[in-house]
Amino acid sequence: MKKAIILLSGGLDSATCGVIARDMGFEIYALSFSYGQRNAFELDAARGVALFLGAREHRVINIDLAAFGGSALFASSGVDVPKGDKAGGGGASGIPPTYVPARNTIFLSYALAWAEVLGMGQGADLCCDIFIGVNNVDYSGYPDCRPEYIAAFEKMANLATVAGVGGHKTTIHTPLMSLSKAEIIKIGVKAGLDYGMTRTCYDPDSQNGGACGVCDSCQIRKKGFEQAGVADPTAYFYG
Amino acid sequence: MKKAIILLSGGLDSATCGVIARDMGFEIYALSFSYGQRNAFELDAARGVALFLGAREHRVINIDLAAFGGSALFASSGVDVPKGDKAGGGGASGIPPTYVPARNTIFLSYALAWAEVLGMGQGADLCCDIFIGVNNVDYSGYPDCRPEYIAAFEKMANLATVAGVGGHKTTIHTPLMSLSKAEIIKIGVKAGLDYGMTRTCYDPDSQNGGACGVCDSCQIRKKGFEQAGVADPTAYFYG
Numbered sequence A, B: 001m002k003k004a005i006i007l008l009s010g011g012l013d014s015a016t017c018g019v020i021a022r023d024m025g026f027e028i029y030a031l032s033f034s035y036g037q038r039n040a041f042e043l044d045a046a047r048g049v050a051l052f053l054g055a056r057e058h059r060v061i062n063i064d065l066a067a068f069g070g071s072a073l074f075a076s077s078g079v080d081v082p083k084g085d086k087a088g089g090g091g092a093s094g095i096p097p098t099y100v101p102a103r104n105t106i107f108l109s110y111a112l113a114w115a116e117v118l119g120m121g122q123g124a125d126l127c128c129d130i131f132i133g134v135n136n137v138d139y140s141g142y143p144d145c146r147p148e149y150i151a152a153f154e155k156m157a158n159l160a161t162v163a164g165v166g167g168h169k170t171t172i173h174t175p176l177m178s179l180s181k182a183e184i185i186k187i188g189v190k191a192g193l194d195y196g197m198t199r200t201c202y203d204p205d206s207q208n209g210g211a212c213g214v215c216d217s218c219q220i221r222k223k224g225f226e227q228a229g230v231a232d233p234t235a236y237f238y239g
Helices: A012-023 A038-052 A103-117 A147-160 A181-190 A216-228 B012-023 B038-053 B103-117 B147-160 B181-190 B216-228
Strands: A003-007 A027-034 A057-062 A127-131 A169-173 B003-007 B027-034 B057-062 B127-131 B169-173
Touching: A003 A012, A003 A103, A012 A027, A012 A038, A012 A127, A012 A181, A027 A038, A027 A103, A038 A057, A103 A127, A103 A147, A103 A169, A103 B103, A103 B147, A147 A169, A147 B103, A147 B147, A181 A216, B003 B012, B003 B103, B012 B027, B012 B038, B012 B127, B012 B181, B027 B038, B027 B103, B038 B057, B103 B127, B103 B147, B103 B169, B147 B169, B181 B216
Parallel strands: A003 A027, A003 A127, A027 A057, A127 A169, B003 B027, B003 B127, B027 B057, B127 B169
Antiparallel strands: none
């Protein structure tokens, strides 16, 4: 059974990405990161999703991004998460304030390290497959969610590792890249994924672990369920 | 004064790389990593070198590579470091056993994150300059020490970040890429660098922090001083 590493945040997108990889027949190695973000509460969700996917292993890596500061996604940054009509998905308006510097580059680099240790893309294992739930529709303002970024990372990865030296191939799979949130939700529902176990909110209730319902991420999620015609299983504590 | 991030291990190469950046007129932001390696003793050296360079800031980031295992460079791996005639610098013989998976990719990714937080390559600051002391002469068996890897990382970096989106330029400087160890040492000595403050050994004496003198890295270092005709300030506890 071919191995794949899935970057699993515990959110809606990465869970769907994991289901797609599982249904492609991959043995799942789930990789999550703890980086002092407000949405550390997603990690509990990631554990549940990894179990649901039947992951062979699930590693949670502590990373030190907060040492650099600079983003509203860091719990310790003192920067407010934009709410209501101040929230924006990026796009033509520029870089969203919730952008975390070089985040996907760091996440994918760790995935590459684990893949190499697992022997992926070496010897008889011809390919190294990594899945990431990036999306260029809802998050078009994030530079590291663009197809040209992923292509460049893949090229770099093929030069960075033992796998590349052996002439084998690293593939960064981005099955959600061009899908709307509604399309993503429909795929997950069809595959039996209970989105009630996923968590997406940028600014969750620290007491009850609930989603706010008004941050950028919650708004995109709500709209996705509406447009998919699927009941939203999320409990929101505002609006 | 233009900022540059210098990846500083506390070893001979990265210290020389730092001196070159300083003498090019950059304001130095030194970045080191603690990753459970046998050569954690290098970090004390890195602090000394950062002071010598007059670094504006020096950050030490804890990273979790050991969670993946797989290299003799991890203190907890239980893998022996090759000694004497078992040691090899890589090259035609393949990947050295001391290779750490995806290490430079992870290090450079963190540098990219810090650069973005520092505002490098944004607004009036047109360039983002990162220095890494990789060398393709002594370490030709390491895939992530090759010029084509660095070029691919640079291209990816220009797509990954706010700097890239603004059309500004990230440059990964590798001034040591094609130099012999003797040439590197001559540059440092000329610039007033005391190599006695640097540490390179893969398998240091945990009691006294001394260098072994027989590992791959010590052998390359000794030979470099011999060939440069410079007295080696290192105290070796074997051979």
